[in-house]
Amino acid sequence: MSKPPEPDSGQVRQDGSGRSNRFLHALRREPVDVTPIWIMRQAGRYLPEYRATRELAGSFLELMQTPELACEVTLQPVERFDLDAAILFSDILTVPDAMGLGLHFVEGEGPKFSRPVRTHADIERLAVPDPESSLWYVMDAVRLVRRELKGRVPLIGFAGSPWTLACYMIEGGGSRDFARVKALALDNPALMHKLLGVNAKAVATYLAAQAAAGAQALMIFDTWGGLLAPAMFLEFSQRYLGQIALLLRADPHACSVPLILFSKGANASLEALADTGCAALGVDWTLPIGEARRRVGEHVALQGNLDPAVMLASPDVIRREARRVLDDFGPYPGHVFNLGHGITPDVDPEHVSVLVEAVHACRATAGTAMRTAGNAT
């Protein structure tokens, strides 16, 4: 397997040490000096500088669709904290929006589509969007962020999963349990597979374009995959994640870019997710990460899995719980520290500093000495 494109800074080291290297080495299950960390929704409302830029933009949509502003908020957490990766500021629903569904946000209600997909004809009309034209603002933002990052840390591009996109596309917005969408999948699987097939091609095309524009890792958020019973998860979500992984491996730009899959709550299906050929799996906080490692750690790296609620506790508790996750994973290569879900708006930014320092401080322990030493799987 060829190596991912290296950061353009002069600081690149082959031993996995240093802020610019740890994340990609960990994704390849290679030795690192300390466990790398980034945080889901790290560019978000808990940061006063984010709220200021958001205010300036006028709306979430305007913020996300203006490359200069998206770049600015992407960099904010990397400048404030010693994080080991940046993730593009964007939304999982850009692809269906580019398909013409009309994404907008209703205050207090979350994302909505003006033209949800309801009939066979609606689905027949869907086409795979060309990212450089319909999603130019994402591609421009990726290029801009890469330039502004100057190789400090790698940039993660991302998309929503085919199943999760389908949930919103059919429902027209959020739902507590997406029970109607599940019932449709059960009653008319052919129709659902048609929609998921289009979504999978669109997501693969979109992620490949992000890789071509400079994204150094790619992540798929399958936010609602865990709502499916395992048999349905295999049929309606995992299958299409596997298709995307395959399409990306055949792409000249994306083939060397590690792919991270995160199906929140689908803990019964970790083995099937690892079988897709992805580089890494996200793990929420309801499964001990040590158990996840024993189940699939020979095949993929793991990303997670601190309970986001811990970030509301005191600094001492944050340090203790971070250490618990690190110890649970153990002295093996292949761990990217993260929360088990996005950081919430009520977290004190100072607590993020505490967490990042706590994770990086493990350099000095016996466990990490073993971690640096290497391939002891």
Add this chain to the structure above:
Amino acid sequence: MSKPPEPDSGQVRQDGSGRSNRFLHALRREPVDVTPIWIMRQAGRYLPEYRATRELAGSFLELMQTPELACEVTLQPVERFDLDAAILFSDILTVPDAMGLGLHFVEGEGPKFSRPVRTHADIERLAVPDPESSLWYVMDAVRLVRRELKGRVPLIGFAGSPWTLACYMIEGGGSRDFARVKALALDNPALMHKLLGVNAKAVATYLAAQAAAGAQALMIFDTWGGLLAPAMFLEFSQRYLGQIALLLRADPHACSVPLILFSKGANASLEALADTGCAALGVDWTLPIGEARRRVGEHVALQGNLDPAVMLASPDVIRREARRVLDDFGPYPGHVFNLGHGITPDVDPEHVSVLVEAVHACRATAGTAMRTAGNAT
């Protein structure tokens, strides 16, 4: 172990056949003629007769606190469908209400407490309520339902778990993730343990009183246990479920009444839940029930685990998915069929008939012949 009190009908058979016997036999992992079924929230808004009685009562609280009306709605689903158990119509928050917290319901927002627990002094003031005085309406309803059921099917009494009650008692109402309560547990575990200790004694006393009044099985709903990381789940939920199980085994009325624990989403901790000494565990739909059986089926019966969304699909799909759950559990004793969560208000009652018939129809298959045959664990 002594046997649970038998239904007062003359139809009792020791071979586990017949509507009045299957449920209790299955909970004891004894052979049954067909797999028994009941449905969480079977007395609920999807039934027009429920909506009529609820209208008459004026409010949910009035309905639940008037024994005659609570009895009426408890019996409605048993009269309409061939279900194998009745569950008392009540609410998981009756105990904190009896502690003086002031339970009320806000339209569209769910349960609220007027006087949430916030300080050490608030917790010091809490006392274990005497069920026959403070919760007389529940005790009267249990006695009335037992009389009206005339032994047709067993009656399940229930309570909320100490952890789940604590979530509402501290937060003062529902929450998406109860992150504040979790942070409090991390920051001040001593205070949380004080609260959970009182809750555990109160719940055990309440369940024992329901058994004395005639409940033939007892269930604890740990609705928010699955939001906890496994280590926190052990410390703040499972431990107290174990205390309750122990207290009930020492109670003259409850010692022979099977106890069912349902910690929704806590699938990483099934073994620890089985270790509490309960008779059965509820299993949500995100874990294959066959896998749950392989993990803990030698120690406990299992209740579940059809995805509630299936009830919105067509009758053919309902039959197929019911069969999938039955086949996945396999030809072993110890299965009580149920949904993996409560039935939703938008389900067509006719679909419940379809499900109940489908589950009972498995009598005629080879799989069920083996199931009737017995102890092949």
